[in-house]
Amino acid sequence: MTPAFVAAVVDALLPGDSGGPSGEPALPRGSAAGIDIGVLAHVHRVVFDAIAKQSGGSAVFAATVEPARIAAIQAIERTMPEKFRALWSTLLADYYESAPVLTAMGWRSDPPQPQGHNMPVDDRAMAERLNRVRRRSKLWRDP
Amino acid sequence: MEHRLDPVDVVVVGSGMGGAAFCARLAEQAPKLRIVCLERGGWVDPAAMPPLRRDWQRATLNDWAASPNMRLKSARHSPSADYAIDDSESSIKPLMWSGVGGSSVNWAAHFPRLHPSDFKTQTLDGAGDDWPFGYFDLEPYYDLNDAAMGVCGLAGDPAYPPKPERAMPPLALGRMGQLAARGFDALGWHWWPVDAAINTTASPSRAACNYCGPCQQGCVTRAKASTDVTYWPKAIAAGVELRPYCVAQRIVIEGGRATGVIYRDSDSRELRQPASIVVVAGNGIGTARLLLASGIESPALGRNLMFHPGGYVRGIFRDELDGPAGPIGCALYSHEFYETDLSRGFKRGVHLQVTRENPLLLQAARLEPAWGREAQRLLREEFRHSMAVLVMAEDLPEAHNRVTLTGRADADGMPGVKIEYRLSEHSRRSLDFGLDRAEEMLRAAGAYRTVRLPLAPLTGWHLLGTARMGDDPATSVTDRRGRMHAVPNILIADGSLFTTVGAVNPGSTIGALALKIADGLAREAA
Numbered sequence: 001m002t003p004a005f006v007a008a009v010v011d012a013l014l015p016g017d018s019g020g021p022s023g024e025p026a027l028p029r030g031s032a033a034g035i036d037i038g039v040l041a042h043v044h045r046v047v048f049d050a051i052a053k054q055s056g057g058s059a060v061f062a063a064t065v066e067p068a069r070i071a072a073i074q075a076i077e078r079t080m081p082e083k084f085r086a087l088w089s090t091l092l093a094d095y096y097e098s099a100p101v102l103t104a105m106g107w108r109s110d111p112p113q114p115q116g117h118n119m120p121v122d123d124r125a126m127a128e129r130l131n132r133v134r135r136r137s138k139l140w141r142d143p
Numbered sequence: 144m145e146h147r148l149d150p151v152d153v154v155v156v157g158s159g160m161g162g163a164a165f166c167a168r169l170a171e172q173a174p175k176l177r178i179v180c181l182e183r184g185g186w187v188d189p190a191a192m193p194p195l196r197r198d199w200q201r202a203t204l205n206d207w208a209a210s211p212n213m214r215l216k217s218a219r220h221s222p223s224a225d226y227a228i229d230d231s232e233s234s235i236k237p238l239m240w241s242g243v244g245g246s247s248v249n250w251a252a253h254f255p256r257l258h259p260s261d262f263k264t265q266t267l268d269g270a271g272d273d274w275p276f277g278y279f280d281l282e283p284y285y286d287l288n289d290a291a292m293g294v295c296g297l298a299g300d301p302a303y304p305p306k307p308e309r310a311m312p313p314l315a316l317g318r319m320g321q322l323a324a325r326g327f328d329a330l331g332w333h334w335w336p337v338d339a340a341i342n343t344t345a346s347p348s349r350a351a352c353n354y355c356g357p358c359q360q361g362c363v364t365r366a367k368a369s370t371d372v373t374y375w376p377k378a379i380a381a382g383v384e385l386r387p388y389c390v391a392q393r394i395v396i397e398g399g400r401a402t403g404v405i406y407r408d409s410d411s412r413e414l415r416q417p418a419s420i421v422v423v424a425g426n427g428i429g430t431a432r433l434l435l436a437s438g439i440e441s442p443a444l445g446r447n448l449m450f451h452p453g454g455y456v457r458g459i460f461r462d463e464l465d466g467p468a469g470p471i472g473c474a475l476y477s478h479e480f481y482e483t484d485l486s487r488g489f490k491r492g493v494h495l496q497v498t499r500e501n502p503l504l505l506q507a508a509r510l511e512p513a514w515g516r517e518a519q520r521l522l523r524e525e526f527r528h529s530m531a532v533l534v535m536a537e538d539l540p541e542a543h544n545r546v547t548l549t550g551r552a553d554a555d556g557m558p559g560v561k562i563e564y565r566l567s568e569h570s571r572r573s574l575d576f577g578l579d580r581a582e583e584m585l586r587a588a589g590a591y592r593t594v595r596l597p598l599a600p601l602t603g604w605h606l607l608g609t610a611r612m613g614d615d616p617a618t619s620v621t622d623r624r625g626r627m628h629a630v631p632n633i634l635i636a637d638g639s640l641f642t643t644v645g646a647v648n649p650g651s652t653i654g655a656l657a658l659k660i661a662d663g664l665a666r667e668a669a
Binding site for chain 1: 194195196197258259260263266267277278297300301302303316317318321324325333334335352353354356357463465468478479481482503504507508516519520523526527
């Protein structure tokens with residue numbers, strides 16, 4: 001199992017994109033998001049081996065077109081769903097917690113604390129909307 | 144043979160909302176009583192909470208998952224002292240936290256009260272059963288509980304009887320909440336900012352909320368109220384002895400009365416704590432488990448398990464929203480459809496709650512398809528552009544929904560526990576009605592697409608009804624004072640007591656009930 005093959009599988013699952021509609025940076029491919037491909041391959045070897053076998057070999061998978069890669073992965077997702085889900089869960093967390101991905105999605109990579117977030121203060125229009133609700137007759141029933 | 148400890152007046156099992164409120168109030172009202180509380184877990188260190196870590200998102204799926212079963216399967220050690228729950232025959236999965244503070248450690252702190260009609264559902268609507276007392280009997284205790292926990296919000300909501308001014312102003316709605324308000328307004332429907340047990344102004348020992356988001360991973364700043372930071376310091380100062388890492392195994396019953404509790408401590412020693420009164424506050428599953436494991440027989444014990452079945456509709460908007468920031472359970476709610484209107488085809492009502500949105504990883508994890516280009520395209524479209532409306536329906540009591548023992552020993556030394564729960568046709572109808580209304584509001588607010596989750600399985604926070612109050616021992620487990628019909632010196636002080644559950648979060652009512660029961664016991668002890 002070569003690093004190129006593992007990277008090709010990861011990139012089929014997480015292909016990335018060319019950027020967001022409001023000018024956000026491109027989402028990186030899975031293999032370019034700082035994920036430790038070697039550890040991933042070691043821990044989930046059974047799944048990667050099955051994908052390689054399904055494709056006729058890891059070199060064939062790495063060389064083939066995207067639809068064929070996706071078909072091979074989908075076949076393994078069906079035949080070993082639990083093991084595939086374990087791989088996907090690991091990959092999902094590693095990818096969507098990585099700084100380049102968070103930045104590309106317009107979010108910060110620092111944890112929630114101690115910084116927190118700024119929340120805009122409710123304006124006068126909101127207060128007026130609330131007054132309309134406040135003026136309604138009671139909605140609760142008195143038993 | 145267990146080691147026998149010196150007797151106390153009252154031993155309480157569980158330190159969550161019910162147990163904490165009960166202990167603090169009883170110690171205040173009856174200071175001469177010696178009170179011990181047994182808690183199966185420990186204190187949580189805020190410095191070790193996930194929101195300070197870069198890998199905080201994955202904690203929600205592992206050591207800080209809301210589900211104890213998920214935490215037990217996690218490769219990471221969880222600070223919650225969990226026990227497994229066989230939920231294979233339940234369409235809703237139970238969620239809880241086992242440690243000092245109970246599930247208030249990782250709750251969302253949305254703090255609504257029941258409505259007056261919720262206490263009289265049989266009289267008013269011919270549905271469920273009436274509570275043995277009414278809203279206005281509990282109202283003073285709601286007020287006391289609000290003061291002890293610290294509640295932000297806004298008085299004047301026409302969906303409720305008048306409430307005192309809230310101690311702190313409401314949480315800011317943000318762009319997402321303001322848009323939701325405009326949606327409700329466009330339809331002429333009720334909406335109101337939530338009451339939340341969250342500081343919006345700092346107090347001496349707790350900061351003001353800085354809108355970090357993941358309340359369900361514990362609150363680093365202590366802005367969110369949990370009983371380990373509200374009730375427990377007062378209870379301990381008043382003389383209550385809290386014993387963490389002590390797992391109650393069974394209540395000792397002799398001659399028809401409880402004489403104490405056998406528990407395992409952190410060194411796996413078996414100890415016997417004699418007591419004149421035993422109080423159980425282990426939530427709707429843990430309480431029933433302990434009582435059943437103690438051999439107590441009562442026809443309704445463990446039965447009538449109620450959750451609040453929940454479903455979601457997400458609206459996707461072209462405008463950028465701030466959903467993933469801010470306390471997860473809190474923005475605003477609508478009780479436009481809370482009270483019965485038979486033209487809808489069901490009795491009772493629904494609660495619509497605009498919550499904050501999930502972080503990126505969780506939003507990615509719910510996509511269909513799960514992976515590939517289309518999944519990432521959808522995530523681009525939805526992240527920071529979505530608004531979620533939670534629809535909560537009122538479960539009605541049904542005896543076949545229940546907690547039982549498995550007959551197998553669990554790792555904590557107790558018999559294993561199982562829940563059986565089927566979503567009723569009534570709950571399905573009310574959920575569908577609510578989901579339709581949520582979609583209507585989202586469209587009115589400008590959503591160009593909606594995504595519906597008809598039943599969210601991981602919403603089983605509210606574990607209620609398995610030791611319900613009532614006057615008839617054939618259909619209830621305790622009387623109006625929380626005393627068991629079968630063993631009168633055992634009291635219950637948690638959500639198990641609920642006769643019916645309304646359609647709102649129960650934390651506020653659990654705390655108020657526990658205070659009321661503590662007052663009753665203090666009067667009798669005087």
